[in-house]
């Protein structure tokens with residue numbers, strides 16, 4: 201690999217530090233070494249003095265932020281987005297299972313580059329991704345993730361009951377295919393690609409399958425990703441299938457699926473006992489507000505779950521959510537919380553734009569257990585970041601964005617942002633998307 205010298209990116213750096221706090225350098229410098237590791241971040245002139253030999257990359261009229269993290273999305277559903285009307289069970293049968301059936305290796309070879317480039321064009325540097333059940337198509341997805349430079353946690357969906365014949369697997373075949381993919385890809389591309397065992401959800405997985413997943417994930421140190429308590433009919437279905445269990449969360453607990461490397465999407469309808477169980481096992485959640493509204497699933501109690509000290513990231517849940525846009529997901533998280541506050545007595549005030557940004561970056565990294573590596577721009581972490589053009593966020597061309605407060609800039613970015621504001625996306629210091637040379641990709645979204 202051709203090694204680049206130290207590069208010093210100059211720009212307006214916004215750096216999430218905690219749920220309600222971010223650091224700011226209005227004239228900042230981000231020094232990145234030849235391996236894509238952050239050497240330093242601080243005031244530009246100080247960084248310039250400390251790294252006199254660095255190549256300067258001038259983004260001084262741009263924002264520099266950590267890359268966005270999508271903790272839950274489905275690659276084969278990318279072509280089946282925005283099909284409005286049904287709730288989860290009917291939507292799966294009518295739209296999603298047929299789409300996943302069509303996810304052959306040939307289809308994957310066409311869809312994967314568009315999907316990954318679209319994520320990168322939105323400034324998403326890391327994504328946790330479900331494929332369909334086929335092992336060969338999942339293999340193709342990993343190959344494309346490797347090629348496009350994105351950081352990804354990917355898994356083949358596993359289903360051994362209550363699904364259409366054309367997607368059903370034999371339990372041991374499913375476990376074997378997952379293990380083979382995990383052995384080949386978990387930790388590949390120098391740790392940029394990771395494997396997640398992906399039992400779809402309790403209704404379509406036998407106990408034997410879920411227990412097998414628990415064993416394999418433990419053995420390989422891989423992730424587990426699945427869905428939890430998304431839709432009321434789904435929850436009733438789980439109750440019918442597991443009458444001896446007190447809750448949906450307890451079903452997963454009983455088969456050993458919960459733990460710090462387990463990522464559960466939705467968790468909308470979870471009671472206090474379930475929240476406690478999730479917290480005790482240090483399981484992580486993916487909040488998917490666009491999907492929760494689109495499929496009429498419900499309003500996730502984000503504040504209560506955050507107060508339960510759970511690690512929570514944001515997810516687009518494409519195709520349940522209609523877009524990969526992290527901006528849309530961030531503002532929907534705020535709108536959802538606002539709606540809950542209007543309907544219920546929820547403590548803790550607003551979800552601020554700063555908190556939404558935290559959830560989409562450092563919070564997401566924490567949910568994936570990767571906050572020692574990514575999620576904020578800190579010395580020693582890998583340089584996953586985006587360059588955003590704030591001029592595109594001004595309603596009037598005469599606005600001087602530098603005169604705005606950082607809180608106003610964040611608010612504008614979250615409520616008005618889309619892929620047009622993302623100019624460059626870097627993963628581990630490598631330029632993976634440049635809007636000016638990839639204009640065509642945005643139109644394929």
Ligand SMILES: [Zn+2]
Pocket residue numbers: 272273274427465517520
């Ligand atoms: Zn999902």
